[in-house]
Amino acid sequence: MRDEAPFGVVVNPSSALGRGARVATRVLAAFEAAGVHAIEISGSDAADCQARVRAASREGLRGLVLVGGDGLLGLVLQVAEARELPIGLVPAGSGNDFARQFALEHAPAAAVSRILAAEHAPLSVDLGVVERPGAAEHWFAGGLSIGLDAAINRRANALRLPLGPFRYHIALVAEILTLKQRRFRVRVGSSERSFTGILSTVMNARAIGGGIPLAPRASVHDGMLDLVEVTDGTKLRLLSVLGLLARAQHEDLPEVTITRVERVRVEAGDEIAYSDGELVGTGPFEVRVAPGALRFLA
Incomplete structure (x- = not known):
């Protein structure tokens, strides 16, 4: 039995x-x-x-x-x-x-x-699935970070100090000091667009990086993912956007777009993506939701 x-x-x-x-x-x-x-x-x-x-x-x-x-x-x-x-x-x-x-x-x-x-x-919980050319499917619970948040993740992983979530805060400050724009091409269904910005991240859960509420309304029970995009702007303006993002006050900003998706394709050149805090690799990324794929004991 x-x-x-x-x-x-x-x-x-x-x-x-x-x-x-x-x-x-x-x-x-x-x-x-x-x-x-x-x-x-x-x-x-x-x-x-x-x-x-x-x-x-x-x-x-x-x-x-x-x-x-x-x-x-x-x-x-x-x-x-x-x-x-x-x-x-x-x-x-x-x-x-x-x-x-x-x-x-x-x-x-x-x-x-x-x-x-x-x-x-057990709770029925959605997961995300990433497909990349020549790579096995990659499953994630929290989100697929592409852009600034992935760079923060990479830097935080390199800090081998017992700082808990403060590792991510230190990494955030360091990345902001060298903030750079990235080029993204995103396709949802038959709609495709390109933009310059700092991130194009696909979220299943609400937060990443030790509690940063990137997708405040995301649910792991709705069979959808939240595509979060932040477009370009002056460095001073983007610092303001990031400050509001950290307090979950970014949803209505003109630089921020949050789109509910079942499937999305993201191209970001040689940007390295992370998911659930760990390295995934370079794209292009075909991302889909797997509704109720996890039986979660919570």
Whole structure:
């Protein structure tokens, strides 16, 4: 029977500079206290972790519980066998943007209790899927960042300090100081346009970068994605736009367009995209929504 199979507790030992491993120990103890069998799944690197998740999923699991942040969620979503299982999340990363969407519990005992309570009625949550020439499909939970927000992500990942979401704030300031325009070509249905701006990002969840509300009205339950575009302007004006964006007051600005889409194609030259905090690569990007693809234990 499925209930007799264990939960797989997936941990990234380097999450938040080791916090993930410490939290995972407490999560496993909470499962034991609840009388539920759980096993730890980890790896020496991303590829090893994915291989171990794949193998354990094939052997039979009741579900997966990820102890980490957006990056670990994005890592596991690339494993087809994992996407077939219900997935819970205990926030222990730097940004935790996807967890914030659901106001998830951080305390291990409370998190495990909530996951177990949700097991027989998991939430149906949308995911995003990216297709690129010559590359495998890439699945994401939060958003596909193209432009300024991707550059911030890249810089934040390079800061190996225990700063939590403040890494993204530091990276934001650094990128603003060298703010540059990018060229985008975007196609939605039969409509295509080109523009110069600072980002063209496809969001599933509301926030990225440790709580920046890029798509304040986005929902992970509506079968749609939010395409957020910010066009060009003077540096002083764009600084004002970014300040309003950080406070979710940007939706009506003339430089900002937010479009609900099921599918979109974005071309951005040699711009490198990120999703869920991790590298995706260069485009062009064909992005679509996968409605209800994730059974989420929340």
